[in-house]
Amino acid sequence: MKRMKIDFEDAFEKLAKTSLEKKKTTAENLDLDYIVLLPKTLASELLKQLEDTVEYLDGDLSKVKVFGKWHQIPRQQVAYEDDGMVYRFSGNTIPAKPWTQLLRSVRDLIKNVIGFDYNFVLINRYRNGKDHIGEHKDNEVELDKNTPIASLSLGQQRVFVLKHQDARKKGSDKRNVPPSNTTIKVLISTVNNIILNSSKNGIATRKSFIDESTHKSLLVSFFTAQQEYSWHQS
Template sequence: MDSLKKLNTETVKWKSIKNDGLNLEYAIAIPRDVADELFVEFENCLQYFTGDLAKVKVFGKVYPLPRQQVAYGNPGITYKYSGTTIPALPWPVPVLALKDFLFKIKGINYDFVLVNKYRNGHDHMGEHQDNEPELDATYPIASISFGEVRTFILKHKDARKTGNEKKQIPTVKLELEHGSILLMNPPTNEVWYHSLPTRKKITGARINFTFRKMKTI
């Protein structure tokens, strides 16, 4: 983790992507050699949820989660989505180092992270919004990616409508690269849906960390 601490965050070059309610910042913030080291570390230390926490409810039916998942955070934090309450486990040292890196680079002290491992191109995430009530919507959601490049797709909520209400707003596609950070700034999650579709030709794994700021009670 020392290699992560030594990185010069002032040289990170951010790309800004804006549209109707869309406000994204993207950068390859972690050099490949450091990202390679971290990927191996995460593969060795992360233990993903099993049992009911490895399932998801869709339209009242329960299915196996099409990826592996675990969550970490400050004491007492839980995260609810799709009928599942996810407990935040104590921060492992390598994940805490990522959290500290984000604080160094953006000055935000995140208190929760959801980790998703996509074992290959068959693993995916369906179209959704991160609009759960316990999230503090005034902060960006920070997504850090390691491993295989996967396509991240954003679709405007009005482009998902039918008939006369449907608007012809183009989808936005981003290739999330090894060692990259994507910041979804407000009001992105109120206006746009996002997904990570299947890519069946991909055989390698991707590990993604989405850091969130939760509301204080």
């Protein structure tokens, strides 16, 4: 069957003019909005296009240094950005790639929907239920504290879990964002300072509900950074 060809710029421009329902979840120092952004057909085709065009890091660029030893990250990732920026994570410094036209169109759609402009995107690709990202705070000094992080989830439905920084204490609650394969998760700047965003299976955002060996997903996270972007994670 021949694949349907979609003009994403035109589709996104029309979508930005529609009224999208915004949902909210709140807790102590947490104010998070989430939106079902894309119709199912458009979301599926966007995922296919990104699968065809995004080039992920490999070799030494896909490793992190933990306690003096280098380890392969348990996922695929890559960054795209405005000219001259780099991102740093766990001992590695990596030049980000120039924007592709498709990623620029996604960025512009999100800007039109939520009103914030972004100069950096980090794409994490979870190939199966075993791929994950460790608990982390998005509180690097290079991030613009006045601009929220916007994450677009595509592919297999997962749960997005937010924990207060004191969540390791007994009795702390976790708040689960209902899964959607087309959800923007917007974190206001104060949240970046206190919330742990986790994607590790068992306690994580990106947990597969069905067959953990086959279901893949992308988390496309947009940031605004100052000069250089520093990303510390494992």
